[in-house]
């Protein structure tokens with residue numbers, strides 16, 4: 001028997017043992033890719049499964065690939081995978097020249113020269129791809145291709161039995177389910193969210209035209225010679241390179257998720273993940289008049305955070321800084337209506353450089369009515385070649401600002417910077433760069449100096465917390 005055939009047989013023994021063990025599906029798949037890479041003598045191997053939206057393949061179990069590559073290197077299901085979709089193998093001899101490679105630069109940085117892929121199916125439907133990555137440029141032999149097809153079949157069996165077990169023995173609360181394969185069909189089916197708050201969050205992202213992927217991939221967290229614990233974040237926002245995990249109101253589960261996120265950050269320091277606690281999310285929704293905290297009865301003004309004189313002092317300091325930076329230039333200040341009007345009016349009066357002023361307004365999220373954010377009032381001044389300073393009263397999630405900045409960039413200004421009076425950094429999702437910041441503020445509902453609660457309190461000369469009449473009952477999860 002040839003050396004390679006012996007290697008294949010050894011891999012089959014290892015994979016069969018793993019499949020027959022009482023490990024979870026994640027562990028089984030990890031052992032499977034490890035044995036496959038070793039038997040083929042390649043740099044790496046990965047099992048990529050279709051995400052819940054059935055749009056992209058994400059690395060689910062892998063061996064020999066860097067975190068950076070795994071994070072960015074998902075594959076668009078609709079693109080360049082024709083052979084695989086027809087149940088055939090896809091061989092890429094030269095990553096550098098093959099047009100089917102979706103992330104060429106990343107693959108080259110990863111020192112991948114050739115890739116061999118075969119489809120993974122369960123119950124006759126394609127649910128994923130098994131890929132072997134070679135550092136040296138090589139053709140894969142018919143025997144190697146056959147080996148990969150067999151391993152892909154075993155992976156399909158592991159996925160299928162994982163799914164059946166899950167249906168028969170639903171996972172206990174707090175435990176991660178095994179990776180779930182999703183059948184690939186030509187049409188994109190709606191995602192089934194585990195919780196209504198996730199669905200609402202997806203609608204909010206849709207409104208701000210921020211692309212998202214639900215349950216994109218599983219990260220191995222515990223290794224005891226193999227992955228024994230996995231963690232699957234709820235969302236991945238590719239444009240922001242951000243994973244978002246939403247927590248529930250159950251303290252036990254929240255603690256467990258916090259632990260997992262901490263662990264994930266330790267193991268994968270390059271992964272950008274944000275934990276969105278349910279209460280914080282409810283507060284965020286309340287801003288748009290939605291969710292369980294919306295419409296809470298209030299009786300007015302709570303603790304004053306910044307007095308009139310503190311606000312004026314800080315605004316004058318910001319104006320001084322801006323005047324120094326824009327010395328000899330003639331900037332345009334652009335305010336996003338309406339909350340900014342007090343701040344912008346004061347800021348302008350403290351400036352010692354000449355400046356134009358203009359305003360724009362955008363639509364706000366009103367629940368999932370299918371409409372996306374749009375500009376409802378455009379700037380009138382021609383911004384081409386001008387030094388634009390975008391002025392905001394508060395930056396919260398950063399989604400408004402990220403949309404507005406993209407919009408203003410298309411006007412080809414000579415420069416574009418941001419000045420905000422308040423920065424609610426703890427709630428940031430879109431990481432926008434802020435040149436001038438007045439105050440960093442806590443995650444509380446703020447009113448006054450232009451900021452409103454249902455259009456009230458904008459006229460207060462100070463900034464205060466909104467006082468709620470009574471503690472709102474915790475929603476059931």
Ligand code: PRP
Pocket residue numbers: 336337338339340364392393394395396397398399400401450451452
């Ligand atoms: C505020 C503020 C920003 C936006 C920031 O506007 O003026 O434009 O929220 O939030 P984000 O960072 O989460 O996107 P608001 O919706 O309160 O409207 P208003 O200015 O008319 O009061």
